[in-house]
Amino acid sequence: MGTIGELKIWYGMGAAAWLRLLWRNRFAVDRGRRLTAIVATLLSLRNTVLGGCQRALLIVRPPPAIALAPVFIVGHWRSGTTWLHEMLALDDRHTAPTTYECFAPGHFLLTERIFTRWIHRVFAPVRRPMDRMAVGWGSPQEDEFAMLNLGQPSAYMRIAFPDAPWTGVADLQLDLSANVRRAWTSAFLRFLTVVSSRRSGRLVLKSPLHLGRIRLLLEIFPDARFVHIVRDPYAVFASTVRMWQSLSEQQGLQDASGDRQYERVFATFVDLHARFDDARGLIPEGRLVQVRYEDLVRDPMAVLRTIYEHLNLGAIEPAQPRLRSYLTSIAGHEGARYSLTPATQDEITRRWGSIIREQGYAICTG
Numbered sequence: 001m002g003t004i005g006e007l008k009i010w011y012g013m014g015a016a017a018w019l020r021l022l023w024r025n026r027f028a029v030d031r032g033r034r035l036t037a038i039v040a041t042l043l044s045l046r047n048t049v050l051g052g053c054q055r056a057l058l059i060v061r062p063p064p065a066i067a068l069a070p071v072f073i074v075g076h077w078r079s080g081t082t083w084l085h086e087m088l089a090l091d092d093r094h095t096a097p098t099t100y101e102c103f104a105p106g107h108f109l110l111t112e113r114i115f116t117r118w119i120h121r122v123f124a125p126v127r128r129p130m131d132r133m134a135v136g137w138g139s140p141q142e143d144e145f146a147m148l149n150l151g152q153p154s155a156y157m158r159i160a161f162p163d164a165p166w167t168g169v170a171d172l173q174l175d176l177s178a179n180v181r182r183a184w185t186s187a188f189l190r191f192l193t194v195v196s197s198r199r200s201g202r203l204v205l206k207s208p209l210h211l212g213r214i215r216l217l218l219e220i221f222p223d224a225r226f227v228h229i230v231r232d233p234y235a236v237f238a239s240t241v242r243m244w245q246s247l248s249e250q251q252g253l254q255d256a257s258g259d260r261q262y263e264r265v266f267a268t269f270v271d272l273h274a275r276f277d278d279a280r281g282l283i284p285e286g287r288l289v290q291v292r293y294e295d296l297v298r299d300p301m302a303v304l305r306t307i308y309e310h311l312n313l314g315a316i317e318p319a320q321p322r323l324r325s326y327l328t329s330i331a332g333h334e335g336a337r338y339s340l341t342p343a344t345q346d347e348i349t350r351r352w353g354s355i356i357r358e359q360g361y362a363i364c365t366g
Contacts, residue, residue: 017151051106238338
């Protein structure tokens with residue numbers, strides 16, 4: 001049986017959030033993307049009705065408060081946050097939001113069992129844009145997608161309209177007014193509380209944008225723990241540009257154009273790390289550990305052991321059988337290779353040099 005197309009991020013939005021997104025971008029949907037917009041509009045009406053039902057259910061049966069402060073995996077896009085998230089979530093003592101919960105945050109309590117049985121017959125499987133790897137509905141997922149679909153400010157809004165004028169780091173949607181900040185916090189807590197009530201264990205969360213939200217996250221969860229993962233910035237640049245281009249092509253409501261993403265990647269990398277450096281001193285001793293992607297690739301178990309010991313997550317031994325089985329299943333998989341022109345390499349060095357040195361990586365010359 002054929003499908004009507006690849007599942008889109010926007011298909012989990014309620015009507016109000018979806019229409020706000022269209023309105024802010026003057027409904028500038030390209031002709032070839034109109035089917036996506038029509039499907040999203042129809043589904044947004046369904047999501048609104050189901051969302052109201054889920055809210056009513058939670059009023060009748062409110063979930064318990066989150067028992068343990070989460071572990072946040074923070075790091076720039078393409079630094080290994082997803083891989084680390086998947087491994088930490090394999091521990092039965094941990095839990096993480098799933099793809100379905102993040103793509104349908106308004107009604108997953110009511111619909112997950114039914115919808116995940118037939119949705120693959122209507123839409124193509126969810127795939128990562130940068131490497132086309134399939135993502136299961138029960139796979140750990142980035143909570144930023146849930147916030148996006150709940151209508152909260154998110155840098156991912158730009159994925160829908162990649163040709164809209166770039167407004168600089170304001171596109172990150174991290175500098176919020178007091179009222180918007182309260183609304184974001186409330187929506188974030190509601191979502192995590194419901195997720196936490198479904199499965200026992202400490203929440204493990206990841207979003208590259210959390211790198212710039214340390215202050216806010218500590219206000220919400222003063223006892224939170226943080227894993228900061230870094231990767232060779234030259235590889236990060238090339239991979240991130242490709243990621244944004246792929247997301248725009250696959251998920252956008254406009255046809256993506258050219259190398260528009262270059263300046264965005266240059267600027268947001270600096271801004272996110274500046275925000276992190278400004279706030280990292282607020283994290284209590286023993287609640288932050290920094291690891292390197294290259295070390296994780298070379299010896300995953302050693303890096304994971306360091307994380308468990310430094311953040312006092314308990315002994316790693318109970319999780320080792322599942323971790324070793326997972327690592328065996330992906331043995332031999334090679335990541336994508338990227339090349340940079342000498343001019344781009346020199347520009348990365350010029351603009352990111354201080355961060356490259358601070359993170360202990362070598363400056364490339366020539």
